[in-house]
Amino acid sequence: MSDKQQLIGLELEPYHFDVEKGKIKELAMAIGDDNPIYFSEDAAKKEGFEGIPIPLTFLQAIDLWGGYTFDKKVEVLDINPVKVLHGEQEYEIIGDIYAGDHVTVTSKVIDVRVKEGASGGMNLITTENIYTNQHDKKVAIARSTTIERH
Template sequence: MQSMNKTGKTFHVQPFTVERGKIKEFAMAIGDDNPIYYDVEKAKEQGFRDIPIPPTFPTVMEMWSGLDFETLIRELDLDPLMVLHGEQEYEYLEDICAGDEITCTAKVISHVEKRRMTFITIENRFSRDGKIVLIARSNIIERNQ
């Protein structure tokens, strides 16, 4: 059964402020003991404005903005029992640090049906002061019956 093509669908996303405490929690959760995620002075010694986010922290930013997996499943009308997170990539254009006010636009940029699977790519463009600082792309795979 073919589903309706969702290319172009956009999602409601909330703006948010990156917080030092959330960066620290995330670094602790993934076992990263790099001092730049815990100590502002260490981060500044390495050339950052403040404590930077770890490379995979955008997943947390997506959740803060309202793009958690449950919301995506519901908004894309997918069967959660048939869904797999296929791939994730981050393209950093600038550093993101604690204190940054971030906005996000999220959009389905690709919806392809192949044999018994549907592949959906979502692109999130994160901005600070109107300038894109990060592009995150995730692929969701739904097995069709």
Template sequence: MEKSNKTGKTFKVRSFTVERGKIKEFAMAIGDENPLYYDVGAAKEQGFRDIPIPPTFPTVIEMWSGLDFETLIRELELNPLKVLHGEQEYEYFDDICAGDEISCTAKVISHIEKRRMNFITIENQFSRDGKIVLIARSNIIERNE
């Protein structure tokens, strides 16, 4: 059964203040022991304003800002039993560090049906003080059978 095309659909997301504790929790969860994610002094020695986020931390920002898996399933009318997270990419334009207030806009930029599957690409633009600091793209695949 063909779904209505979701290209152009936007999502409501809240702003997120990046916290040192969340960075530390995330680094611990992924097993990254780099002192950069635990110690302000180590971060500043390497030229950061404060503790920077690990490269895949934007997932935390998305989830705590309201763009969690449950929201995507509901808003895109997906069957969670037939969904696969196909790909994730991050394009950084500036550092994101503890203390930064990050705003996010999320939009479906592509929805293609082929070979009995839906391929949906969501683009999130993360901004600080009105300047885009990161673009994240996520590809979701849903089987139609």
């Protein structure tokens, strides 16, 4: 059993993020998505949205700008930053998130697995983030696996 398995169930401090249409536009431009719903409220409403929606991967921007930067995550999980890799990322979109929304994120460690390989062992630490809007409605879940090589 890895000493990292004691992290299972660890709840990280919640964080908040105010979704801005400028940040939505920045991400859409960065990923080359020119869909007008990310740039114009009129275009978004014409397509049936209540306002300017976020691109699906915008949850990463919420985490980076509002929550756990790499340095903070390394500190909280007590992992060696030079031995860390991003393993996988999974998003479950439950509801729409729009420009102007106030999102609260709760995060916890849900799994720690130890794997042994030819070049040594590694800890696979999975965290789960739950995103709730200002109406206390769960709008998304993200699961991320961080790999720490031994």
